[in-house]
Amino acid sequence: AAMKQTKGLESDKKSIVKFEFNPKDGIDNPALSLAEDMDGEGVGEPRFYLLSKGSAETFGFSLHEELGCRGHIIRQVELGGVAQRRGLQDGDRLLQVNGQFVDHMDHQRVVQKIKASRNQVLLAVLDGDSYEAAKDLGKDLSQMLPTDIRPRLCHITRDKSGFGFSVSGPEGVKGTFQLAVRQHGPAERAGVPPGSWLLELNGTSVRSYSYAQLTRKLKQSGSKVTLLVASSAVEEFYRVRGLQATSALADISWLPFKVRELHMVKGPAGYGFLLKEDDCISGAIGQFLWDVDAGLPAEQAGMKEGDRLLAVNGESIEELDHQETVLRIRAHEDHVTLLVIDPAGDEFYQSVG
Known part of the structure; x- marks a missing residue:
């Protein structure tokens, strides 16, 4: 829906908004x-x-x-x-x-x-x-500007008493689910805010789910589940503006899978790794790091075999081809900063979009 607004009136501190459907x-x-x-x-x-x-x-x-x-x-x-x-x-x-x-x-x-x-x-x-x-x-x-407008991605591993949250929603209404979070339980440790609203389950929107469907999907998740959640304030921010919060906008700082920044200074034998182009899990082409030499700057900086390269010197390389990426790495004669992710993290992020 394309939405346009009339000029707002400040007298009652509320904006008057007109919606037009396209x-x-x-x-x-x-x-x-x-x-x-x-x-x-x-x-x-x-x-x-x-x-x-x-x-x-x-x-x-x-x-x-x-x-x-x-x-x-x-x-x-x-x-x-x-x-x-x-x-x-x-x-x-x-x-x-x-x-x-x-x-x-x-x-x-x-x-x-x-x-x-x-x-x-x-x-x-x-x-x-x-x-x-x-x-x-x-x-x-x-x-x-509001300071916190990002939904949160949380990856929860269940313990013997479950995931540590319960779900409630208005009877007969699809896609509206609020979470009650058990204190000190797995969900709280994974960063799920108390009273937050569930937006996605394992990378899929829950907007079309009934309560029974959601319960079934949670049971099928096994011992791990990934939730996209929004606190009440964040949920309200998107709702009143008619926007849909997705995992592309999420705060990922609570996830166990981290990207890593590698700062390297070139030694007499170079950096000590090989850059290879290959298929990503998503089917796109990516740049991968292999043949990491023991004792050389790449290994010392924390590079692992099979890491995928995301950025060079703070700039994304995801739109670059192999030769352009090599040139970007060589832009500075004796130092470079690479942003990388390991295969497990890469697979996880692809699975949640």
Whole structure:
């Protein structure tokens, strides 16, 4: 559903929002821009957009850094593109990417954050005039934004008394499940917030599940289960804006599978590894690390046989071919930083999308 808004009214501190359904956009991934209410000082409110694209598409805008202008500026919004259909406008200033405040960040780092989001990204923007007015007034722009808007991925291993949570939901209503979490149980240790709402089970949305179907799926999970959950505040953030929270936007810091950053300084015999191109679990092409030599910088930095390379010097290589990746590694003569993940972690993340 493409959603547009009328101007909001501030008298009762609530925004008036008008919804228009566009069947071409479907109903699974709506977007809503908050009404640009003025606070009396000429400063509007941030707007949030959830952009989703196909693998062969772009998001349909460019991010610029311009002489004489402050902030990360939205430019070249393509007519009919993803960004334009959702409501992003030329001159908007980007404030947040997937819940992280970016106004103060180096421009190239912000660009990489958007690229690293791959096919789905949640952006918070402020119109150009409001941004300049806020800066002139010395406003802290980060205070205009909610701080915690990310759902959480939690991987739970059951103990002898179960997973450590129980599920409740309104009778006869599909897809609405709230979790009661047992104190000191497996779910709490895995990071599930008390009273949180269940969004996905093992990488699949629960929106179409009945209570009986969910119970059956949990039993079929065996001794381990991966949940995408949202606290009440996070669930409300997405619901009132008509947005769907997915694992692509999730906080993954509670998961047992971690990406690793390897800092290496080249020795007389090189770094001590071989980069090979091969198929990923997903079917895409990836760059893998093999032939890790004992005692050389790669092994000393923690590289393991079969690690998949995700980024070089803070920049994603997932869109690069083998030769481009090699050149990126060689960009600095004697040092490099690689972001990698081991096969077990790679398989896990593919399984939950």
